[in-house]
Amino acid sequence: xxTKNNSTPxxxxxxxxxxxxxxxxxxxxxxxxxxxxxxxxxxxxPIVHRAEIPNPGDYKAAQLGEINVFAVHGDDGEIRxxxxxxxHRGTSLVTESSGNKKELECPYHRWLFNLEGDLVGCPGDxxxxxxxxxxxxxxxxxxxxxxxxxxxxxxxxxxxxxxxYFGESFYEPLQRLLGGDGRLNLIGYQKVMYxxxxxxxxxxxxxxGALLHKAFAMLNWQGGQGTQIVTKNGHLCFDSELxxxxxxxxxxxxxxxxxxGTETSNGSIVLMSFPITVYTKHMDMLNIRYSFPKGPKGVExxxxxxxxxxxxxxxxxxxxxxxxxxxxxxxxxxxxxxSVFSRIDKGNRxxxxxxFQKGVKDEYDIPLEVGQTDETGNLARWERYRELMGFExxxx
Amino acid sequence: MSKVSSVNKELIESLxxxxxxxxxxxxxxxxLACFSQQGQYILTAEENIRRNLPVAFMLDDxxxxxxxxxxxxxxxxxxxxxxxxxxxxxxxxxxxxxxNGVIETKFNxxxxxTPRDTHQTETLCVGKYEDSIVIEKGEALFxxxxxxxxxxxxxxYVVYPV
Numbered sequence: 129x130x131t132k133n134n135s136t137p138x139x140x141x142x143x144x145x146x147x148x149x150x151x152x153x154x155x156x157x158x159x160x161x162x163x164x165x166x167x168x169x170x171x172x173x174p175i176v177h178r179a180e181i182p183n184p185g186d187y188k189a190a191q192l193g194e195i196n197v198f199a200v201h202g203d204d205g206e207i208r209x210x211x212x213x214x215x216h217r218g219t220s221l222v223t224e225s226s227g228n229k230k231e232l233e234c235p236y237h238r239w240l241f242n243l244e245g246d247l248v249g250c251p252g253d254x255x256x257x258x259x260x261x262x263x264x265x266x267x268x269x270x271x272x273x274x275x276x277x278x279x280x281x282x283x284x285x286x287x288x289x290x291x292x293y294f295g296e297s298f299y300e301p302l303q304r305l306l307g308g309d310g311r312l313n314l315i316g317y318q319k320v321m322y323x324x325x326x327x328x329x330x331x332x333x334x335x336x337g338a339l340l341h342k343a344f345a346m347l348n349w350q351g352g353q354g355t356q357i358v359t360k361n362g363h364l365c366f367d368s369e370l371x372x373x374x375x376x377x378x379x380x381x382x383x384x385x386x387x388x389g390t391e392t393s394n395g396s397i398v399l400m401s402f403p404i405t406v407y408t409k410h411m412d413m414l415n416i417r418y419s420f421p422k423g424p425k426g427v428e429x430x431x432x433x434x435x436x437x438x439x440x441x442x443x444x445x446x447x448x449x450x451x452x453x454x455x456x457x458x459x460x461x462x463x464x465x466x467s468v469f470s471r472i473d474k475g476n477r478x479x480x481x482x483x484f485q486k487g488v489k490d491e492y493d494i495p496l497e498v499g500q501t502d503e504t505g506n507l508a509r510w511e512r513y514r515e516l517m518g519f520e521x522x523x524x
Numbered sequence: 525m526s527k528v529s530s531v532n533k534e535l536i537e538s539l540x541x542x543x544x545x546x547x548x549x550x551x552x553x554x555x556l557a558c559f560s561q562q563g564q565y566i567l568t569a570e571e572n573i574r575r576n577l578p579v580a581f582m583l584d585d586x587x588x589x590x591x592x593x594x595x596x597x598x599x600x601x602x603x604x605x606x607x608x609x610x611x612x613x614x615x616x617x618x619x620x621x622x623x624n625g626v627i628e629t630k631f632n633x634x635x636x637x638t639p640r641d642t643h644q645t646e647t648l649c650v651g652k653y654e655d656s657i658v659i660e661k662g663e664a665l666f667x668x669x670x671x672x673x674x675x676x677x678x679x680x681y682v683v684y685p686v
Contacts, residue, residue: 225571225676315578315579316578316579317572317577317579318569319571319676319678320677320680321679342601343596343601379595380592380595381588381592428677448583451579452580452581452582457681458567458681460601463605464604464605466680467605470681
């Protein structure tokens with residue numbers, strides 16, 4: 129590692145596209161550049177689904193990079209996302225992860241904002257500076273776009289419109305994952321801190337599935353058809369058929385794996401949007417994983433689970449059972465991922481490169497057509513990361 | 525609802541001790557033996573309970589699921605887990621007996637964990653158990669044990685029941 133301009137870290141990036149330098153995970157000084165170039169750059173970040181804050185006054189706190197934000201459901205029915213700060217002296221306005229407020233009052237000097245973010249009261253304003261105008265002191269709002277009830281925020285005015293940013297190969301399955309029409313109900317969260325750099329967390333691939341997750345093999349649960357579609361700007365979509373066994377001998381209660389099926393999926397959709405968010409629809413689980421890097425080390429993941437408004441009681445109960453037992457930090461088919469995140473983090477504090485092999489046809493190419501069980505679907509994302517960070521690739 | 529007898533209180537304390545010993549000794553068969561044939565185990569977050577959200581971290585809502593939990597820990601995920609030593613500290617807060625003989629108890633708990641690589645002890649979670657206990661043939665068994673963690677954001681993935 130060396131540094132350019134005395135502060136910006138520089139990396140010697142390998143010529144081969146299937147090699148990623150291990151230093152990239154936790155190198156000193158990198159996180160600040162990632163904030164500037166990626167998290168505060170031209171990217172869309174999911175913050176909240178309408179189902180999480182269904183009523184006026186409902187709010188949810190989140191982070192975008194290191195900036196505290198909150199989404200709030202206005203009296204006018206609109207959902208807005210604000211930086212969590214009073215426009216006077218900067219005091220946090222929301223101090224709990226979620227809740228309901230009729231208005232937003234800063235306790236310090238009692239500046240009062242309505243749910244639409246307007247400053248509606250500030251004691252003693254006759255003695256404020258001559259040019260003071262309440263209209264100039266509304267809450268700091270973020271640019272927002274919604275997709276079937278899922279609200280994305282961006283820090284940049286230059287970010288392309290959401291659909292253009294994702295492309296149809298990503299947003300079409302996302303629509304199916306959101307129940308087809310976005311009419312969802314929140315059924316709960318699982319929140320956890322993973323002991324790894326954020327890039328290790330979202331570097332999961334198509335190769336590991338049936339190899340790492342023994343449950344897949346024990347349940348005779350593989351062999352369905354599927355595709356893996358990669359976009360040039362690093363988004364990834366797995367759309368796979370699940371061929372479920374008639375009888376699950378490995379488990380006493382095989383009903384946990386029932387695929388009651390809706391018309392929106394062949395069984396499994398996994399989406400990864402740049403830079404860090406994973407969305408899944410395995411069987412009957414509808415899951416968004418809001419992910420918050422805690423600097424270079426550690427990533428906090430909030431698994432949010434949903435049912436559909438048209439579900440009957442039995443379907444809701446089924447979704448609850450699956451969501452609680454199959455995914456997340458204790459899940460039958462996902463706990464091993466968390467273990468690998470931690471191991472990758474430790475293992476990458478060694479020399480050399482992390483290497484991708486499965487599916488590589490040309491070590492100097494970035495493939496956008498990728499087989500279902502290949503790991504080359506991640507290379508477009510690494511390439512986008514490299515470009516945004518300004519790391520030059522070594523000559524061939 | 526009435527206070528439990530001293531005999532039953534002793535059985536409850538004994539059951540809780542067997543439960544935490546099973547987990548702290550990595551003995552999942554003994555963990556399973558703490559439940560009745562109608563037994564249920566739920567591990568969930570205080571936030572989900574407060575907001576009436578039914579998803580849990582673990583939701584073993586029948587005896588077959590409890591048996592599958594043992595298999596998940598001991599077979600399916602055994603070699604891919606980074607194992608850790610747990611240590612439970614519990615405190616009985618209340619115990620009342622209803623007319624149908626079911627005893628409702630509450631325990632506070634704190635659970636520490638010590639990974640086998642760093643060997644540095646940290647807090648896994650803090651919370652409370654809300655239990656329904658039955659006495660069968662002079663032995664107390666959980667009809668239901670719900671572990672509700674105040675630690676809404678767990679500090680790591682969780683391999684074993686709490």
